[in-house]
Amino acid sequence: MNDTFLKACRGEKTDYTPIWIMRQAGRYLPQYHTVRSKGTFLDLCKNPERAAEVTIQPIDYLGVDAAILFSDILVPLEKMGAPLDFYEKRGPVFANPIRDKAAVDKLVIPDPEIDLVYVMDTIRLLRKELAGRVPLIGFSGAPFTLATYLIEGGSSKNYFETKKMMYTAPELYKALLDKITDCTITYLQAQAAAGAQALQIFDSWAGVLAPDDFAEFALPYVQRIIKAIKPCGVPIIYFANNGATLLDLSKTSGADVLGLDWRVNIGDAIARLGQDVSVQGNLDPIALLLPADKLEKRVQAIVDAGKQARGHVFNLGHGILPETPPEKAKLVVELVHRLSGKA
């Protein structure tokens, strides 16, 4: 098996820098659209055969060093009792935002092998189909990020309702976060049991919090999750997007790997983080549009800086955008492999 990714996560010596790409199974790939057009986005998440198919597409096409389960961070929230819809332009919508005690009390903790069995079946199917080619990453959202969707009723610009609850009803906020945390723990434990070989926790909106608020209202739940899933024995990646000012705090999360978005210089981040943790990142997704010679220079700079880390998994600083030419994604994988000395 190609275990370069797992080794880098654990800080073991690797022959070259492994790479995968956030949203590598997604809308920039024509072969994805072929499968996606057979139903809605949620249909695809809930159909193990198709979800496995789109998960493997970028492994075949790009040659990346890890696969990531095709799903969405919001999938378990639906099973907590918050009806979810995805709309083409508007994005995810929870028609009944969670803003009072009655709504929080009504949320349940789903049983992953019953309520989310399609996710677990996808993982089992993928492990069979991947047959050891590359490791499979499972994932969840982080409690703060998940809570923003439930409280706002979908995506948000300023996260006004979420912060309003934090600031004016902290007990209610904490009750909600506790429930999401419990759900996330069983969900990630089940993913590892089903065969996920690494787990990434996406804190996509952590970067809207001041450091003190992050320390009080987001980080403790992540720490609790990581402590609970650590015994599963798989590497854990924590990605606090736009989190340059949260790095010192994120280091206390317990994660094996910290994801870095493109706004921070990776060398500076590694210098601050030291040798207790590996890093993942961090090319600006839109920099894939650069001409090949300039792209090579950027990739070289990140690969070189990454060598100072305990371990480095190359990735973009955020998900690849649908507008990206697929051949540019392929090129960046080739560049990372060649420039880091893959034989």
Place this chain on the structure above:
Amino acid sequence: MNDTFLKACRGEKTDYTPIWIMRQAGRYLPQYHTVRSKGTFLDLCKNPERAAEVTIQPIDYLGVDAAILFSDILVPLEKMGAPLDFYEKRGPVFANPIRDKAAVDKLVIPDPEIDLVYVMDTIRLLRKELAGRVPLIGFSGAPFTLATYLIEGGSSKNYFETKKMMYTAPELYKALLDKITDCTITYLQAQAAAGAQALQIFDSWAGVLAPDDFAEFALPYVQRIIKAIKPCGVPIIYFANNGATLLDLSKTSGADVLGLDWRVNIGDAIARLGQDVSVQGNLDPIALLLPADKLEKRVQAIVDAGKQARGHVFNLGHGILPETPPEKAKLVVELVHRLSGKA
């Protein structure tokens, strides 16, 4: 005259910490709506009597230590030849995005005293009406931020078209930025000549750039503007929003004051910046919702940390939101004054 704000900008000793609030003349104030309802948003920007009236409203109501000209950073772009509309939900729209050489070539440099005379008249009227109560701040957008609106055709999520131009047509991008820079220089020089006693440059979207891209595609234009307006003799504030990873670079902008958004711990930022520059910021705008006792603690922490800076102007870390109760804005002004020892 209350010149506490100007002294803090210049790093001179002050008796207390001065405060003003970004968007202090705005939608959270009922008295603003009374004036705004007489026409469109752009009508208000272009009517010196009404613009002056809403500029003064928060001086009367809040007791802040500076007034800021009521206008919008996009106003001069319209006079460069890019027709502009504001829609209630969608925000600003440039119906003809600037994406090729022909479009850039067609842009003109407006004469502020002719094409933007309503802005200059507003400043002159305000200086008369303020009669020395508090200093008047003029402002502009920074070239990168202004360019994003022209290139995207309005607001944006990922700034794909802007970065695409930077990465694939850097000469075109630089020609556009040069033109915006020339326009901004004459615009700010005219504001100072008309009576603006400080000038703030808003780089609202600088935080979407990786540090190396900021250094190449945003900062040089800011440096050029500041060099050109420095002889006007008024303090210059540069606010790169979400710019924690850009602070070391922003320090080379030449500004007297650097604005800090709420994502960075102000004490950490001051430690990094040293004693060559004053700082402005940085309470999370939504933290105004906190109960009075908790709000007081946060304000105290920022006021105390600010004492380590060369000079500190208290502000929010971003514009005050329309949903904010006006009495909370009034409270934060009282707190800053009381906690910093105003007699």
